[in-house]
Amino acid sequence: MSGSYGEEAAIRLAAMDWLDNRPTPRVDFAWLSGFEFDGTRIPLMDRQRGIRKPAGMNAALAIRTTFTAPNQVPPYNDAIGADGLQRYKYRGSDPQHPENVALRRARDQNLPLIWFVGVAPGLYEPIYPVWVVGDDPTNLEFALALDEGQRFVTPGRVVDEGSRRYVERLTKSRLHQRVFRSQVLLAYEGRCAICKIRHAELLDAAHIIADGQPHGEPVVPNGLSLCKIHHAAFDSSILGIRPDLTLHVRQDILEEVDGWMLKGGIQGVHDTSLAVVPRTRAARPSKDRLEERYASFLATA
Numbered sequence: 333m334s335g336s337y338g339e340e341a342a343i344r345l346a347a348m349d350w351l352d353n354r355p356t357p358r359v360d361f362a363w364l365s366g367f368e369f370d371g372t373r374i375p376l377m378d379r380q381r382g383i384r385k386p387a388g389m390n391a392a393l394a395i396r397t398t399f400t401a402p403n404q405v406p407p408y409n410d411a412i413g414a415d416g417l418q419r420y421k422y423r424g425s426d427p428q429h430p431e432n433v434a435l436r437r438a439r440d441q442n443l444p445l446i447w448f449v450g451v452a453p454g455l456y457e458p459i460y461p462v463w464v465v466g467d468d469p470t471n472l473e474f475a476l477a478l479d480e481g482q483r484f485v486t487p488g489r490v491v492d493e494g495s496r497r498y499v500e501r502l503t504k505s506r507l508h509q510r511v512f513r514s515q516v517l518l519a520y521e522g523r524c525a526i527c528k529i530r531h532a533e534l535l536d537a538a539h540i541i542a543d544g545q546p547h548g549e550p551v552v553p554n555g556l557s558l559c560k561i562h563h564a565a566f567d568s569s570i571l572g573i574r575p576d577l578t579l580h581v582r583q584d585i586l587e588e589v590d591g592w593m594l595k596g597g598i599q600g601v602h603d604t605s606l607a608v609v610p611r612t613r614a615a616r617p618s619k620d621r622l623e624e625r626y627a628s629f630l631a632t633a
Contacts, residue, residue: 344461346369347446359456376446380574384434389499393445402614408420408507413475415475418476419468420435420475425472435474440475444460444463445460445620465482465485466486479502479505481502485499504543512537519615523560523564523607523608524559536558539554540555540618540621540622561593575619575626577606580633583633585598
């Protein structure tokens with residue numbers, strides 16, 4: 333590889349096209365090691381390094397964040413700046429470390445990167461394209477744009493509250509919510525906790541305590557894998573989940589006469605237990621959060 337801008341841009345486009353056609357939503361190191369460009373194998377991830385700059389390339393190609401345990405807040409959750417942009421920490425404390433320099437070159441050349449975020453031991457959610465749009469040696473971090481529109485935000489610049497909230501919402505949608513969904517669906521083995529349906533396109537990661545509220549962190553014990561019908565019923569207080577993981581359908585809904593969906597899908601689950609819970613105890617729904625949410629449900633039922 334020559335390290336020319338044209339070739340580096342072409343490698344990135346080819347890598348992202350390759351990821352678009354991946355066989356599974358999440359990827360591992362072994363699969364990522366199989367990427368080739370013009371007959372040359374270019375692994376997309378390093379085992380030991382968080383910033384990937386393949387030999388012969390001038391700028392970083394990918395970054396990585398390791399898996400966070402289900403009941404711990406991921407390191408990027410508190411790393412949104414006042415401008416709404418996501419931050420990514422330097423490698424070490426030396427701004428001139430070769431990996432930091434490689435990321436800076438990606439910024440200087442407006443080259444997109446791939447971000448691999450750990451969602452389970454050895455499994456990663458690919459987030460792409462992302463761009464380095466700011467560099468802060470004082471705080472040892474880069475500012476990232478996770479959306480084309482965010483590339484026009486000046487990092488560190490004071491913005492009005494509406495603009496900041498808009499940029500932050502894009503950040504959470506592109507990174508936090510996407511990774512949260514992956515972790516929750518993996519914990520529930522790709523099934524709805526209530527009806528056990530397996531189709532991923534019909535499943536959501538529901539928050540027990542809403543995002544942005546106290547105890548509303550994007551961690552697996554604050555999540556439930558629910559199909560879209562049961563997610564909507566949960567969010568609209570048609571059904572509640574008791575701290576002992578049994579289901580409570582609102583009384584007026586139990587008395588309603590309607591078609592088979594209401595009878596079997598909603599009324600029929602009253603006083604039953606969740607059909608699917610994570611195998612790992614640390615990933616199971618938080619009792620404290622369920623108590624808080626159930627109290628809210630009772631107040632509106």
